[in-house]
Amino acid sequence: MINPQLNERGELQHLLTVEGLPREVILNILDTAQSFISVTEREVKKVPLLRGKSVFNLFFENSTRTRTTFEIAAKRLSADVINLNIPTSSASKGESLLDTIDNLSAMHADMFVVRHAQSGAAHLIAKHVGAQAHVINAGDGRHAHPTQGLLDIYTIRHYKQDLSRLTVAIVGDVLHSRVARSLIHALTTLGAPEVRVVGPKTLMPAGVEQLGVRVCHDMREGIRDCDVIVTLRLQNERMRGALLPSPQEFSKAYGLTSERLALAKPDAIVMHPGPMNRGVEIDSSVADGRQSVILPQVTFGIAVRMAVMAILAGG
């Protein structure tokens, strides 16, 4: 199978999805990110790797954290960053996606960071620009959010080191979650032995078992003896039709409370990709508690995005 992310030498040309990414490529990204952590802790938080390169942030869908962390990552690599606010740009005047890309390419863009509500948008752009520029998928529809999956796996490795003995539970709205898909692929590629997805039947994608995960509809059973709990945001804006009676009903059955967290291992860590709905998928006592690593995830996210950009630009 042709992997559109890799060039003919097997190097990363675009980052579109974690699916099908070779183990060595993932490990190289994680190891490189570790080196960038030390850069962000010093006096001058900048290295000259991407000096003179232009990185275009194309966010066709709202995002604060992801866009900001990509911007910081690019700036710490000394790139010039151009943020396009698409809802107020030509796209809203009817310009097609690929026309937008052609115009930006004519401005000598070196890298596109793309977020789009349509699954496959980043693939389409990558196919269009080929070897002329690099494309990073910053979330496409329900499909993939590879840098989030990679920063999640970075966080897990940081706190738990050895992935080969871990039980990981991913809890909540798996159906709409590109974060869950990217993390599942990263975990299975790196050999985590047990990955559980926990949530109501209506928020579970059909055939999710084929990704190599165990499906649990009971929260207590799902998080028992886990090392890592990843809570997902309930994506109200993507809900079509009556998938849930109400967020309150969901919270009663699947919200992560201190009592439920006690079923996991005592040193279990709690993650969330943000933004959180406090009191829905996660209680404040857990989100702000001693086992929460939600804010370190954000910090690691910058280093992981620096690593991805540096590896792409150097390919």
Next chain:
Amino acid sequence: MSGLPDAEALCTALIGQMQGRLPSDAAIVGIVTGGAWLAERLHAALGLATPMGRLDISFYRDDFGKKGLHHQVKPSQIPFEVQDRHVVLVDDVLYTGRTVRAAMNELFDYGRPAKIELAVLADRGGRELPIAAQYCGASVSVPGGQILVLERGDAGRFNLQLSDKRRERKPANP
């Protein structure tokens, strides 16, 4: 390899040159990989109180656009305040001077040192930048197109090796 000086003897000579020449709070910083091995030796032999540092200059290379990122970049570690300190950069072989240029740039991103000196085991000439070593084990002449590198064998013994042009150091025990 015939014709190459004994790296252990050069190391001893280098220590002799540096002994008594550094202030008590001077810091030694080795450039990964060979320079860091050498820095470990110098640091122990000179009995410096400041912990030694390590620089992986991959993020500062001027040929990044051509060669990309080196696999297995190691985090740089500078476990002391660089501001106003006398720093001795250490590398195994001094050649074009581009590695030292990159290392100085990185060092300045930690603070403004009072002084930077350079110690190398071997100087093979061929400079492309105005850089010179204050402490040098020996000048070595190397045929063009060949690479001179420091290898660390069993029991940590140093050995200078010639090899054909290549991008990466071979693993210690292939």
